[in-house]
Amino acid sequence: MGILIGLVRHGSHDDLGTWLSGRTRDVALNAAGREETAALARRLAGRGVVGITASPRRRTVETADILGAGLNLTPVLAPDLDEIDFGRWSGRRFAALDGDPDWECWNTARGTAPTPGGETMAAAVARAMRHIDHLAGQGGGPVLCVSHCDVIRGVVAQVLGLPLDNLLRFEIAPASVSWLMAHGQGAGHVIAVNGTA
Numbered sequence: 001m002g003i004l005i006g007l008v009r010h011g012s013h014d015d016l017g018t019w020l021s022g023r024t025r026d027v028a029l030n031a032a033g034r035e036e037t038a039a040l041a042r043r044l045a046g047r048g049v050v051g052i053t054a055s056p057r058r059r060t061v062e063t064a065d066i067l068g069a070g071l072n073l074t075p076v077l078a079p080d081l082d083e084i085d086f087g088r089w090s091g092r093r094f095a096a097l098d099g100d101p102d103w104e105c106w107n108t109a110r111g112t113a114p115t116p117g118g119e120t121m122a123a124a125v126a127r128a129m130r131h132i133d134h135l136a137g138q139g140g141g142p143v144l145c146v147s148h149c150d151v152i153r154g155v156v157a158q159v160l161g162l163p164l165d166n167l168l169r170f171e172i173a174p175a176s177v178s179w180l181m182a183h184g185q186g187a188g189h190v191i192a193v194n195g196t197a
Contacts, residue, residue, distance in 0.1 A: 022090030036175035041070025050141035087118025
């Protein structure tokens with residue numbers, strides 16, 4: 001049994017590239033993010049999507065709601081798709097983190113580097129994969145999982161068998177969709193990454 005999973009990153013918001021929003025800055029989509037997401041919903045119409053699950057953050061819930069409106073589906077919250085718990089880094093400006101040796105280590109050694117009082121990259125990937133494995137066990141038509149950039153990168157890396165240290169080698173843009181065929185127990189294959197058109 002398996003299932004086609006579309007890993008959707010939330011649309012753009014005003015913190016993007018400036019703040020590490022994490023779980024503490026619960027930001028809304030901006031106008032560009034709402035339009036990006038509406039465009040994604042139009043592209044996905046007629047593709048047979050039967051379900052949408054989403055991280056509980058405001059930006060992912062809004063993304064899922066726009067997709068749901070366009071696809072005539074009601075999104076379901078999935079806490080396992082939540083943003084990484086960045087601990088004391090959450091809600092800080094990226095500029096303030098530049099030069100922090102622990103932050104530099106996190107960005108070069110995601111497989112082993114901890115966050116200050118938060119969770120590891122491996123823990124975040126494990127919980128997201130747990131949700132995907134659950135969906136795979138149910139089977140059925142394609143399901144969208146609306147989550148966050150690094151969580152999606154981690155899932156893609158896991159399925160590809162790549163070390164988590166290599167996460168920053170590929171892009172996951174706002175309102176992009178990456179497709180997996182998930183078979184359960186962490187097994188599957190990647191079909192497409194970072195689809196934005």
